[in-house]
Amino acid sequence: MKIAVDAMGGDNAPQAIVEGVMLAKKEFSDIEFLLYGKEAEIRKYITDEKNITIIHTDEKINSDDEPVKAIRRKKQASMVLAAQAVKSGEADAIFSAGNTGALLAAGLFIVGRIKGIERPGLMSTMPVIGQEGAFDMLDLGANAENKAEHLLQYGILGSFYAQNVRNISKPRVALLNNGTEDTKGSEVTKKAFELLSNEPAIHFVGNVEARELLNGVADVVVTDGFTGNAVLKSIEGTAMNIMSLLKQAILGAGVKGKLGALLLKDALSGLKDEMDYAKYGGAVLFGLKAPVVKTHGSTGPEAVATTIRQIHTMLATDVVGKLVQQFEEKVSE
Incomplete structure (x- = not known):
């Protein structure tokens, strides 16, 4: 190759x-x-x-x-x-x-x-916290606006990738929304929910809120490119700021803080690795x-x-x- x-x-x-x-x-x-x-x-x-x-x-x-x-x-x-x-x-x-x-x-x-x-999506594999696994999310910015039909295709694309590349036999596909209820969201997400629910090629598990993304609630999460990119940057920024706050707290705690950091070195290193989505590879224009x-x-x-x-x-x-x-x-x- x-x-x-x-x-x-x-x-x-x-x-x-x-x-x-x-x-x-x-x-x-x-x-x-x-x-x-x-x-x-x-x-x-x-x-x-x-x-x-x-x-x-x-x-x-x-x-x-x-x-x-x-x-x-x-x-x-x-x-x-x-x-x-x-x-x-x-x-x-x-x-x-x-x-x-x-x-x-x-x-x-x-x-x-x-x-x-119609619209290829930019997709990354993201980590989940506190457990084994990850989830694929698209679109992450290839398209600023999407129709419901595009979100349906993202569900099919993401599920196909998870099956063939990540070896998940029946990937759970979720739609990112502002609530888990079927009636939540804009006209686009409501229509997308209906289309995804009736698509036999995927295992659709419904809406998911942004705060649940890192909890392993789905194997594939679909959204429009504008929202996906904003969520991705929010996750990146939060991860970097958490590590920065920990570092500041340790340095500001004097000798006791530094001794504690030595004892927790392996745990902190593991936390940093767990939050690093680069370990799954790059973003695919799928x-x-x-x-x-x-x-x-x-x-x-x-x-x-x-x-x-x-x-x-x-x-x-x-x-x-x-x-x-x-x-x-x-x-x-």
Whole structure:
């Protein structure tokens, strides 16, 4: 399998990206990596050239570039060339830590959506607290507005991913709403509730409130892109602030606090790891003809390697190929 990597995308590129690729290479001998970017800079961090091909380009998409304009005007940008490689069949998937909007645009306009899917959704796997497990949530910002029919498709997409990639035989699908009652929500969520309830392809468990998301109440949570992105940022911010408050409390408690922190070091480290959703990989723009995966711009080598592991699973299970077949059959009915 071949993965096209935007080696110049992200705050710590190309070092973090290439070092992450090197870590993943030790685990997966069946992946060939196509690294797009400035060859001289990329080579500084390559320790083993086996299964590595560098495609040189001086152009890249910056974090402050307007996404659609950048994709259309910067034809030789590392992200654009990587997406083109997927479209042409030279690569099976694309990975980037760069401009999120630009990657979404590249996925839609270059890689292309699956026939029958109106709005691909941006999906991440999120942790649950105090127990084993996680949940997939979409849309996390690929679309600012959605119709009820889009939310139905997100339920089908998320359930399909959970079954094939996370090996959950009967994923519980929930709709994010401002109450658990059937009658709660806007006109869009009320209609989406009805559509999801009557969809035989999924196991719909009803509405879920935002405060219950991390309690393991569902395996897949669907919402519109605006709300999903706001919830994601709220979870990220809360996690960071909790860790910051703990650190301040320990430092402000003097010698006793520091001694207590030493005794609780393993527990605090476990808490930090439990709240870290990067351990599940990157965000997938699901509903496209190939895996298009984005990780955080400030990501480090370990998170890059984890995301590559996620892509390897997606390719090994042929989740996109199966999805294409399922939706093509629906369209032809």
